[in-house]
Structures are given as structure tokens and as C-alpha cells.
Amino acid sequence: MNSRSKIHNSRKNAAAARRAEARHLMNTYKRPPVTLTHGRGCYLFDDSGKKYLDFLGGIAVNALGHAHPRLVRVVRREAARAIHLSNLFHNPYQGPLARKLARWSGLDRVFFTNSGTEAIEGALKLARVHAGKRNNGGGKQCRFLALENSFHGRTFGALAITSSAKYREPYEPLVPGAEFVRFNDVADLEKKFDATVCAIVLEPIQGEGGVASVSEVFYQRARELATRHGAALIADEIQCGLGRTGRYFAYQNFTAKPDIVTVAKPLAGGLPLGAFIANEEFASAFSPGLHGTTFGGGPLVCAAALEFLTIVEEEKLLANVRARGAELRAGLEKLAAKFDFIREVRGEGLILGLELAGDANEYAREAFRRGLVINCTHDHVLRFLPAFNITTRHVREFLGGLESVLAGTPRPAEQPQPGPAPAARASGMARAAAQ
Numbered sequence: 287m288n289s290r291s292k293i294h295n296s297r298k299n300a301a302a303a304r305r306a307e308a309r310h311l312m313n314t315y316k317r318p319p320v321t322l323t324h325g326r327g328c329y330l331f332d333d334s335g336k337k338y339l340d341f342l343g344g345i346a347v348n349a350l351g352h353a354h355p356r357l358v359r360v361v362r363r364e365a366a367r368a369i370h371l372s373n374l375f376h377n378p379y380q381g382p383l384a385r386k387l388a389r390w391s392g393l394d395r396v397f398f399t400n401s402g403t404e405a406i407e408g409a410l411k412l413a414r415v416h417a418g419k420r421n422n423g424g425g426k427q428c429r430f431l432a433l434e435n436s437f438h439g440r441t442f443g444a445l446a447i448t449s450s451a452k453y454r455e456p457y458e459p460l461v462p463g464a465e466f467v468r469f470n471d472v473a474d475l476e477k478k479f480d481a482t483v484c485a486i487v488l489e490p491i492q493g494e495g496g497v498a499s500v501s502e503v504f505y506q507r508a509r510e511l512a513t514r515h516g517a518a519l520i521a522d523e524i525q526c527g528l529g530r531t532g533r534y535f536a537y538q539n540f541t542a543k544p545d546i547v548t549v550a551k552p553l554a555g556g557l558p559l560g561a562f563i564a565n566e567e568f569a570s571a572f573s574p575g576l577h578g579t580t581f582g583g584g585p586l587v588c589a590a591a592l593e594f595l596t597i598v599e600e601e602k603l604l605a606n607v608r609a610r611g612a613e614l615r616a617g618l619e620k621l622a623a624k625f626d627f628i629r630e631v632r633g634e635g636l637i638l639g640l641e642l643a644g645d646a647n648e649y650a651r652e653a654f655r656r657g658l659v660i661n662c663t664h665d666h667v668l669r670f671l672p673a674f675n676i677t678t679r680h681v682r683e684f685l686g687g688l689e690s691v692l693a694g695t696p697r698p699a700e701q702p703q704p705g706p707a708p709a710a711r712a713s714g715m716a717r718a719a720a721q
């Protein structure tokens with residue numbers, strides 16, 4: 287079969303698959319009318335053979351790009367050995383992977399899950415059971431604090447600490463006891479944090495909330511209050527952790543550690559795996575039977591995760607994230623100087639965003655039409671989450687493409703901005719500038 291008829295067939299099959307989706311999938315996602323068929327490095331290809339530069343990475347998942355040969359080798363090898371064994375038995379990879387995560391995080395013990403939202407559920411349960419033991423079974427210390435504009439997942443517990451009304455309201459009543467603190471507002475934190483709080487959950491850099499950084503002052507105060515009341519400080523690093531900022535964890539920008547950190551997205555190089563990692567004091571609140579999962583931490587996914595973390599170390603990808611992140615940020619600052627509808631450049635390392643004066647969705651759609659994969663979050667922020675192993679050439683290609691998207695997209699009406707108050711934005715900017 288020649289390549290033209292191959293493409294013709296693949297387009298026919300892809301169109302048939304999309305019709306089946308339209309008829310049989312639940313109506314939860316809006317997708318452009320093309321089918322992505324495969325990826326190589328930081329490029330994606332659709333059923334017509336069109337090539338895209340991927341600066342979204344499956345929403346912060348594909349940190350090594352697509353089809354990294356070492357990951358492919360490990361997945362093939364382990365698939366032929368044992369895909370699943372169950373948590374009733376030891377497997378060869380959970381221990382070594384947990385040890386590496388403990389080293390990276392500076393914490394002690396790990397529980398493996400299948401997704402980010404389950405890592406959050408587990409962390410909330412651990413905080414509650416720890417508080418229960420601390421209070422000899424009394425249930426008064428059960429409140430959760432989270433931040434405005436947070437996103438922690440779609441299951442009921444995670445949704446209860448996710449602030450956006452559009453995600454929450456259709457499902458109420460949610461898990462009771464959650465309350466939101468104004469972003470980076472220390473006075474509001476102090477007002478709401480008392481002895482009835484068992485955990486405060488924060489993303490050191492909010493992802494879905496528009497790439498907004500928690501200030502050091504706020505983080506340190508949350509740390510002090512959590513310690514004073516015996517509550518857990520939970521860092522949700524599902525999006526910003528595991529190397530994305532150029533550090534193992536975003537909280538390593540601050541001096542104090544959290545008690546629990548949640549991870550997922552890039553952990554197994556694209557296979558579904560999450561985890562929550564706790565210090566000994568909190569982890570010791572669990573005993574056999576208190577928590578569990580069928581799939582979490584199977585041998586195939588754990589072997590892939592161990593390979594991912596090892597590649598990050600051996601290929602010195604944290605340094606690459608910092609260097610490429612600085613280049614990308616500098617290029618975005620230049621675009622901000624050129625286009626007056628760009629309000630702010632946000633983020634650090636390779637979690638970066640452009641806050642626009644109006645709705646940014648059309649810019650993300652136009653980027654896709656022009657062969658750039660990015661997305662819009664929080665309605666007015668274009669978000670960039672490329673692979674950790676991108677090169678300077680990719681950064682240049684991306685910035686050139688983005689400039690033509692910004693210049694060539696009809697400008698939407700300006701809107702008042704939701705999100706962090708100007709003071710909070712300013713402190714985030716100052717911190718980013720200081721790095």
C-alpha cells in the first residue's frame with residue numbers, strides 16, 4: 287500500500303471512530319475534529335499526517351515527550367513479564383520506586399494510586415485518621431482548608447476542596463468540612479485556621495487555576511499553623527511536581543517541607559500512576575486494612591516510573607527544565623512587550639502561562655489549527671507544559687508559532703479578571719523574577 291492510500295485509510299478509520307465516539311461516549315469533552323494517532327519526541331501527528339509541536343504534554347503528563355526509547359523498552363519488557371500482580375503480594379518495583387520518591391521529596395513513606403484525584407483522596411483520609419488518633423478517636427479535628435482557584439480532582443473528596451463553582455455545584459452536597467482561603471491572603475488564613483482543621487491543601491503553583499504561585503510568606507505561615515495545630519500541610523504537586531519547576535518538587539523553593547505531597551501526571555511517563563508521600567509521623571497513622579487499591583502500584587507502571595525518575599537524573603533534565611524554561615520565559619516576556627493584551631507572564635521552569643486581557647480559548651484553538659498544542663485554563667490564561675527534554679530549537683519554533691497565533695487571532699472583548707488579587711499577583715511575580 288502506498289503512503290497516500292495509507293493516509294486515506296487511516297482518515298476513514300479515524301472518522302468512523304469519531305462517529306462511534308459521538309454516538310457512544312458520554313458527553314464530557316469538547317474535542318477538535320481530528321484524531322491524534324501517534325507522537326515522536328515533542329511532536330504529535332494526526333490522521334492526515336499533520337505534525338504538531340506539543341507544548342501541552344498531555345496536560346503535564348508526557349514529561350519525556352512521546353515514544354522515549356528507554357521507556358518503550360521497559361514497558362515492552364515488563365508487559366511480557368507481569369502487568370498486574372495485586373497488592374496482596376510484593377512486586378520487584380514498588381520498594382525501589384518508593385525509596386526514590388522518598389529521596390526526591392525528603393519524606394518517608396509512599397502509597398501508590400491510579401490517578402491524581404485518588405492521591406488526593408488518600409492524603410485527605412490520612413490527615414483525618416492522623417487527627418483522629420491524635421485526639422483519641424474524637425472527631426472534632428476534621429476540617430479541610432484549601433485555596434481559592436484550587437483544582438484537586440473530580441472525586442467527591444477532591445471536589446470538596448476544589449474551589450470552582452462550575453465543577454462543584456452540580457454535585458452538591460460534597461464531603462462536608464471544607465473551606466477556602468483567599469489566595470496568598472495570610473490574614474484570611476490565620477482567621478480560618480484553628481484546632482478544628484486537620485489539613486490545609488495547597489498547590490505551590492496552581493495549574494488549572496491559571497499558573498499562579500503561592501507566596502513564600504503564605505506557605506511559611508501555613509506551615510507554622512499546621513505544626514501548631516497538629517494538622518497536615520498537604521502540597522498537591524500533581525501538576526507542578528516531579529521536576530516541572532526545575533526542582534524535584536516546587537515546595538523545595540521554600541525552606542520547610544510539607545507533611546504530605548501528592549504526585550501523579552508524569553510519574554509513570556504516561557501510564558496511569560499517582561502517589562501520596564508522607565513523613566513518618568503522618569504515615570504511621572495507617573495500618574493494614576485502613577486504605578487500599580486494586581490497581582495502584584502494579585509492576586508495569588512502577589517499573590516505568592522508576593525508569594522515568596532515573597532518566598530525569600541521568601539525563602540531567604532538571605537543569606534542562608531550568609535552562610529551557612528561562613529561554614521560554616524570556617521569549618514570552620518579549621511577546622508581552624509587543625502585544626498589549628498580554629497582562630502577565632506566569633510560572634517558572636516548564637510550567638508557564640500567559641494571562642490575556644480577554645478570553646484565551648480562541649487563541650488555543652487557533653494555535654492547534656496552526657500546529658501548536660497548548661491549552662487555555664482559567665478562561666484567560668494560555669498554559670504551556672512541554673516535555674522536560676525539549677531543546678532550544680523547539681523553544682524558538684514554539685515562540686515563532688505563538689507570535690503568529692497572537693498576531694493572527696481576532697482579539698476577544700476585554701473582561702474583568704477573576705483569580706488572584708493584584709497584590710497576590712505582584713508577590714508571585716516578584717518571586718518569579720527573583721529566581
Ligand SMILES: Cc1ncc(COP(=O)(O)O)c(C=O)c1O
Nearest residue numbers: 401402403437438439493524525
Ligand atoms: C493540581 C492537580 N491536582 C489534582 C488533579 C487531578 O488529577 P487526575 O486528573 O489524575 O485525577 C489535577 C489534574 O489536573 C491537578 O492538576
